[in-house]
Amino acid sequence: MTTGVIAQRTGWEVLVKGGSFDRPIRKVVASDLMSDVLVVDEDDMLLLTSLASDQVLRTAQVVGAVGVVVVNGKPLPSSMVSVASTLGVSLLKTRLSKYEACVALSQMFKEAPKP
């Protein structure tokens, strides 16, 4: 399952296609606390958050995340798109709550063919 496939199936808005858009996701982390995200020791994570700030993207890059999904349909500061483009981090947006987005992703991962 890649960020690209998720975007295609869910219709979540893709604001930036990063370099890892088509890389398989190995873990999904949902958190508004970047300190929590930094503790996760896992490659190729997809980060779900309701925090709309540039620091989310910098954190995502530090941990090598494949992308960031901002939930709750939050309006994003214009700087986020340019920072995501500069860093090469995929940036998506959905109107779903964090919980609903997690449920949707869980369902998709369950239904995805096992590698």
Added chain:
Amino acid sequence: MNDAVSSQAALNADDERPSIVLLELIHRMKVRDVMTREVCVTDRDSPLRAAQQIMRKQGIGGVPVAEHGRLYGMVSMPDIIRAWEDGYIDDPCRTHMSTRLVVLEEDMPLAFAIRYFGRYSFGRFPVLNREQMLVGILSQRDINRALLRELAGEVKRLESHSGASLPPPAGGIFDMYMLREFPVAKLDFENAGKAANQIRLMLLEKQVEPRVVRRVAVAAYELEMNLCVHSNGGVLSCLVSNGRAEIIARDNGPGIPDIEWACLDGTSTANAWIRSLGFGAGMGLPNVKRVADDFLIESKPGGGTRARVIVQLGVQSDGKPSAPETSARSDT
């Protein structure tokens, strides 16, 4: 192009990456280090003619109107020219001085002041202290003079170390040599994280294993955020040599009264605003310890903090990385 604009252009010369030395200087130096402290002032009841005489005598283009250290306005050369043209040169300053003032505070980094010169057309800014009293004036000439003096010192320092810092020939991880320093400004969230990400990219370019790179990047990022949030600004450095990365964060901030407490999970002094940005959960230093092979932090209240992290980038020929070691020292 005025001096301030040329200073800004110098920051963006060549490949648009500003000189690290210059950046570090303008973030480390404060307005109070550069400003002229002997300020010639006039008072509100003195005539504009008196202000003009001060300008002529001192060779300056503007005079603050202040009484007992309290700033009330500025009289500039255009004000004087208008006064002559319209015939009110003997009117008191209070009736024609500019009262919509843009001021600097003496604690501000010089980088902030340089941006002000680029943003506004003023040739000088009055400088106030925390009690809002006039303590100096900052002109573009002051900035250029101070930067030239400091840069000359930096060049001398680099020249004296140039022999020792030559990199060894390129090869594997254990032949790699890299030294980079990054200034980190207080509460500069626009740029916080850039240093850690640059370190990460440099290590990835050198083919260091991504899981190891992430440990280095996480340590650098947490320390960088600490500098941004808790210090008055500082420097993050990364030295790669002998098959290991050494990250050092140093600042001259308020220091940590109780390091043992600060290293506990969940302890934090961050305010609500910092927390709203997703940080300040009190997991920074514990997380740094978690990813480090060696961690040392020294701090003294009022004397700044120095944190050092070592991460082994690979396995030595004997098959063992160095043993993890954690220590803390606080002078209270």
